[in-house]
Amino acid sequence: MFGRSLWVYHANSGGCNGCDIEVLNVLTPYYDAERFGIKLVGSPRHADVMLCQGPAMRSTAQALKRAYDAMPAPKLVFAIGSCACGGGVWFDSYSVIGPVEKIIPVNYYIPGCPPRPEAIIYGVAVALGVVDKRVAPVEFKELELPIPRYHPEELQGTGELVIYEKAEKI
Amino acid sequence: MSVLSKLEEARICLKAGRVTLPYPAKPQAAPEQFRGRPIFDASKCIGCAGCANNCPAREILVFDVCQEIRILQYLGRRCTYCGRCAEVCPEKAITMSQDFETATNSIPDLGQRLELFMSTCQRCGRCFKGPSVLEELKMRGYRFDDLQNERWIFRSQARLRGEPAVDDVEIELD
Secondary structure, three states: OOOOOOEEEEEEOOOOOHHHHHHHHHOOHHHOHHHHOOEEEOOHHHOOEEEEEOOEEOOOHHHHHHHHHHOOOOOEEEEEOHHHHHOOOOOOOOOEEEOHHHOOOOOEEEOOOOOOHHHHHHHHHHHHOOOOOOOOOEEEOOOOOOOOOOOHHHOEEEOOEEEEEOOOOO | OHHHHHHHHHHHHHHHOOOOOOOOOOOOOOOOOOOOOEEEOOOOOOOOOHHHHHOOOOOEEEEEOOOOEEEEEEOOOOOOOOOHHHHHOOOOOEEEOOOOOOOEOOHHHHOEEEEEEOOOOOOOOOOOOOOOHHHHHHOOOOEEEEOOOOEEEEOOOHHHHOOOOOOOOOOOOO
């Protein structure tokens, strides 16, 4: 979709500045993000990618929506940090609406509180198609029950006692 | 003056050499104390829900779908990796891994879901304590295990049919 460099716009909608510092860290020569053509711009009208930090707050939701609408058409949104991905620890307080995807559509999620600079670079590399994503949903199921099942319709009553016979089938 | 300062700057840059890490091409390990994604071990978990009670982000949900199965679900989206779940776990079933490469394009990738088998308490008939003392008062009947014939015997039929065991005691719940 994007043939050239990604110009990113950095929007903090009420975070604690922890993720901001990590994003700043990505742009330093140590984790040089300009290898991938990533450049920080000051206006959403110049940007291809919006980096969202912080949850959607009541006070900043409209400003976030307006900044998203001001970006030109092929646009990506990265949610960086636990607040932007899921609302953060204070997800249920009055002033927090929730994750930023309640306000604007989000394409890529980078969880962490804050995420490491390597994790942010990894997210950008996943978006660029350089590497594959490594996480997948984990599900553990008990395939067979370790005790026999007892069915209530097969119970036998003898006076005061009720007897559950062991059922072979489940 | 400006040319000299530029030359001085170039000298410093050449002296520093190349500092950029070749990160996405070569893997880079996190430091020793780093807390990454928690890993839930279903073979050790006893389903006590201590992690769910201690999670500050309310990320771990525990619910029972039937008498024997308890589901522990970790959503992972607003987890702050504080490690309190691993700290309170009595069986050390939760370990904070060093895995930080969790960037994804769909949120359900971050979740973990365990179906745990819970055996039935012989005294109360449930796998956990009742919600309140008043509800526990309603539980009647005591179960014996007839192990040789592989069957269970209840003393009274009252709690099986859902009738109150003592008619003259009416307990208002809620």
